[in-house]
Amino acid sequence: MRETFLNYSLPDIDSDEVYSVKDVLLSGWLAKGPKTIEFEKRFAEYVGAKYAIGVNSCTAALHLSLYAAGVGHGDEVITTPMTFAASANTIIQVGATPVFVDINESGCIDVNKIENRITSKTKAIVPVHYSGQACDLDVIYTLADKYNLFVSEDAAHAIDTYYKGNRIGNNPKGAVSYSFYATKNLSTGEGGMLVTDNETLANRVRVLVTHGMSRNAWNRYDKGGSWMYDIIEPGFKYNMFDLQAALGLVQLERMDEMQLKRKELITLYEVGLSDIKGLTLPKPSEYTEHSWHLYIVHVDENETGITRDEFIERLKEYNIGTSVHFIPVHLMSYYRRTYGYKEGDFPLAEKWFNEIVSLPLYSKMTHKDVNDVIEAVRKIIALQSSYI
Ligand SMILES: Cc1ncc(COP(=O)(O)O)c(C=O)c1O
Structure with a gap:
């Protein structure tokens, strides 16, 4: 750790x-x-x-x-x-x-x-x-x-x-x-x-x-x-x-240099995480080249045996920070109160929100940092689902 x-x-x-x-x-x-x-x-x-x-x-x-x-x-x-x-x-x-x-x-x-x-x-x-x-x-x-x-x-x-x-x-x-x-x-x-x-x-x-x-x-x-x-x-x-x-x-x-670094880190993530059942990695559509601002993975609770929130907490125990992008805006209290929005109005955004975690990604990260994340993710999911 x-x-x-x-x-x-x-x-x-x-x-x-x-x-x-x-x-x-x-x-x-x-x-x-x-x-x-x-x-x-x-x-x-x-x-x-x-x-x-x-x-x-x-x-x-x-x-x-x-x-x-x-x-x-x-x-x-x-x-x-x-x-x-x-x-x-x-x-x-x-x-x-x-x-x-x-x-x-x-x-x-x-x-x-x-x-x-x-x-x-x-x-x-x-x-x-x-x-x-x-x-x-x-x-x-x-x-x-x-x-x-x-x-x-x-x-x-x-x-x-x-x-x-x-x-x-x-x-x-x-x-x-x-x-x-x-x-x-x-x-x-x-x-x-x-x-x-x-x-x-x-x-x-x-x-x-x-x-x-x-x-x-x-x-x-x-x-x-x-x-x-x-x-x-x-x-x-x-x-x-x-x-x-x-x-x-x-x-x-320095943009080109910084972007190259992000792409290098993404390749490490893809190699290290792609075989984990229940973890879905980003799949950009064919018409886009990704800037890799965020690296958002989806955690399937049924397949991994762990909720997204538990997954975040466990990563924190491994000293790994994460974020969630985003809580759907229509569920914010002002929007509910003012426009009458409620849960169920945008089911795909809500499902998406319940599954996502943004893993660490920035151009100053080292290969060791990425490998630490990969190792922690594999251990957390293996412990839950005895999949490894
Ligand atoms: C999608 C999106 N739009 C707008 C903003 C607002 O950016 P700023 O903090 O520069 O105002 C953010 C901030 O993170 C964002 O993620």
């Missing part, structure tokens, strides 16, 4: 990130400025989008995308219950109603069930590229064309996810929101990015991201800048700042 606790996720920070942040700390400019502008440019190139706007979270990006697209009171927005609350909360924050659609066999929204839920009030779809696999975007974009809907992709897990050979980030029907939260494949501690190919939307988001001001601080305080500004509309305080961007720029340069 390992001596130290293995977290389910840790950021991968090297000396280059430390020097980059130190340079900004000593530069005299900490707020949104040249580093943020450079990071926005590089990130747009990386994902293949025309415009990128740095924000302080993916939640802010999701909120801004719907707000800037004009989604508001009386509107309905379709999303999945198998997501973090931010995907649905931000729909409510613009005044609209979240309408959930159950998931498919990979945990993403079942695109074949969306059309049934479209009404005259539907204004947008928020597909979530769950765990790092792409949703079936062709079907979603076709529905968006047919019903004139905005598509706000939640790509919190999907930096370096591919759909049919193209990296996520090129959305012809709206915007894509990324998270750089501490557990994400690319991390700035907290942070996010909104990307779009729509110039009008990008211009509005750029204004909304700092109070609706016509000029941000960098434009005002730099030599040649002017102190004068106007408030074009009441905006938010959602902007990224240069310390975050200094981290992000180095992380982006």
Whole structure:
């Protein structure tokens, strides 16, 4: 048994990130400025989008995308219950109603069930590229064309996810929101990015991201800048700042290396766990290349003789941390109380939730760490079911 606790996720920070942040700390400019502008440019190139706007979270990006697209009171927005609350909360924050659609066999929204839920009030779809696999975007974009809907992709897990050979980030029907939260494949501690190919939307988001001001601080305080500004509309305080961007720029340069490492660890997991009866490993659909943000396995209680909750507790005894992504949003008390949702409404998401465990996965993990997890999982299940 390992001596130290293995977290389910840790950021991968090297000396280059430390020097980059130190340079900004000593530069005299900490707020949104040249580093943020450079990071926005590089990130747009990386994902293949025309415009990128740095924000302080993916939640802010999701909120801004719907707000800037004009989604508001009386509107309905379709999303999945198998997501973090931010995907649905931000729909409510613009005044609209979240309408959930159950998931498919990979945990993403079942695109074949969306059309049934479209009404005259539907204004947008928020597909979530769950765990790092792409949703079936062709079907979603076709529905968006047919019903004139905005598509706000939640790509919190999907930096370096591919759909049919193209990296996520090129959305012809709206915007894509990324998270750089501490557990994400690319991390700035907290942070996010909104990307779009729509110039009008990008211009509005750029204004909304700092109070609706016509000029941000960098434009005002730099030599040649002017102190004068106007408030074009009441905006938010959602902007990224240069310390975050200094981290992000180095992380982006290290993305290929970090992603290779994740894929190496996945191969170890697959070799070490694939023969365990009652444990189902992730099977990405044929149209997606997984970013491997999360490694989610399913524990079948009947086959393994252990519940998902017991499995998590036993792993903890072996000093292995895990998480669960996610408790279906419709089962949260606010959603039950406000919209009348109840158990049984989205049976596939609920079954999924009862079976899943996210095993540790991050690019700083060592082969020994993965082998410790594999050994613990095998021992726990063998003890329960005498299968080995
Ligand atoms: C699917 C999903 N969407 C949105 C978010 C929100 O991201 P952030 O913490 O950057 O606001 C998360 C956070 O983990 C997430 O998992």
